[in-house]
Amino acid sequence: MIDQMNALASQIKPATAVSVPVVEAKGLGLTFETNDGPVHALSNVNLTINKGDFVSFIxxxxxxxxxxxxxxxDLEQPTAGTLSVNSMTPRQxxxxxxxxxxxxxxxxxxxxxxxxxxxxxxxxxxxxxxxxAERIHRTLELVNLTGFEKKYPWQLSGGMQQRASIARALAFDADLLLMDEPFGALDEIVRDHLNSQLLELWARTSKTICFVTHSIPEAVYLSTKIVVMSPRPGRVTDVIESTLPKERPLDIRETPEFLAIAARVRDGLRAGHSYED
Amino acid sequence: MTRVYHNWQALAVLVLVASSALSLPLMSGLPSGGSTAIIMISLIAGALAAMATQLSLPRLAVLAVAPHLAAWLLLAQAGQAPGQATASFWVLLAASWLLAWRLASSLSAIKARTRGVDLALRLIIPTLFGVWILLLWEAIVIGAGIPFVLLPPPSAVAARFANSLPVLAADVNQTIFKSVLIGYVLGCSTGFLAAIVADRFVFIRRGLLPVGNMVSALPIIGIAPIMVMWFGFDWHSKAAVVVVMTFFPMLVNTGAGLAADGHMERDLMRTYASGYWQTLAKLRLPAAMPFIFNALKINSTLALIGAIVAEFFGTPVVGMGFRISTEVGRMNVDMVWAEIAVAALAGSVFYGVIALAERAITFWHPSVRGG
Incomplete structure (x- = not known):
């Protein structure tokens, strides 16, 4: 089964090689007006996310x-620059x-x-x-929740609830998946498990995933591209293309290659911080 | 030799029975007979049965019979010479009550192992409480000879209740099924719709809610005479009072409920490009249900009060409020109490039905599912 998936993935390769941009930000800025004066949440962000990318924001x-x-x-509106999603405005x-x-x-x-x-x-x-009915069946199977259809959310564990919410986001087959620290509230073991499941799901569905996290190992383990950001004003300080293979067992996290990327991410985060001190 | 457990209620009962022997008879002018002896013996038997930490079934059975037999015989003696009770009567009444207290507390301590026993206990203990309130009421009114007009004994109220069923049924039909229910349904539904309109259009929310808060602070009963002038003497004017009383609690609660859903859930619906009505139906109204049921429960008691009191200001010759105001003028207080009993019963059923519906619909809320 997984071999078939890999074969499929290699067939898709030529398409990804052309690099179809899904998200394109040019000089993007967002300033919140508050009682304590303007807060620059985003400033001059330039970033392109291509189809099939797994991009982490850390x-x-x-x-x-x-x-x-x-x-x-389109839950917030930018105050400067342009942003296109699938060559449309975010609202469209x-x-x-x-x-x-x-x-x-x-x-x-x-x-x-x-x-x-x-x-x-x-x-x-x-x-x-x-x-x-068909989509419920398929997406619950995808997140390993078959058999829990008739349960109420409060009867499930936190990890299962989050998997159900992923199934809900997958149900209507959007090509782009936006995930905002989805595993932040879960314990380490559940998190590892869900991370490898997420990678498997990404390989099977060839979706574009944008993933917000504050965990360096999580970002390095999951991503093809890691966007390092720093605050005041919010900006991109480094974009790291991962050299890790697409197939990633959990113990890849002990390889020198993995540790090298993690070190670069840490350096990027530190650089952003030293700006403050 | 087993150690005797000294229960304080049981000890007090023994002391009370002994002291009552000093001032016999129970009713002045009525000779002490076998009945007085049975009262004392049964109280002593009950006290002895209560002398244990864990009451076995036979002990519980004795404890269940003794105080009620004693109280029944006491009431029978009091009925023969109303208002003639001596100190002994009151002392023995207190002793019976202490035994009933001991019975209730030992029943409450039982940990039910099956659902049937649990249900039985949950019915028996409150019934015991209710019965003793009526018993003490009856014994005090008859024993002390309290004038009928001030407080009739429950037995007289029950007799009047049983003899006036057609009148009570007509009053319930007029007040509950016409004024209360029609006014309640109209008031709650218009309050609900107004809350949705106020949610949809900002200018209505800004204008209506402050006015609503002011109107709900008015003494609504004061408008009853005006409603009688507008809508006539029949149930229509009472239903109008109920509408005014129930409208604003529903408006304010539904408004609060529509603001109760989380930001995350609202963002979620936005990511689906969900329209106003879809978000309302699938997210906001279900989330508002606990608030809406709160208003329904508040309104169920308000509606009953409103309809009964509004009838004081003019009505055809039927209705619970009309009956209470006229019968109290004719000194028929037993009828007044019978109407009060009917109102309490109707109010409890009304509230209970809504509470059951609430449990079924907001089963998911932490306050219902318990966790």
């Missing part, structure tokens, strides 16, 4: 990584249902069972009844 709190993700999702992309968004918490509706939660976007978007 940086200390207040560096604008979540704000950038929310700007892509949102209205075209171009992305699935996974929040820091699972944000499942407690009065709906797991399967009805996964069905929520499908109901909003007007999918047919048979299509909805």
């Amino acid at each position: 940086g200390p709190s207040g560096c604008g990584k979540t704000t950038f993700l929310r700007t892509i999702a 992309a949102r209205e075209a249902r171009a992305y699935g968004y996974v929040f820091q918490a699972a944000a499942l509706l407690p009065w709906r069972t797991i399967e009805r939660n996964v069905a929520l976007p499908l109901e909003v978007m007007g999918f047919s009844r048979t299509d909805v």
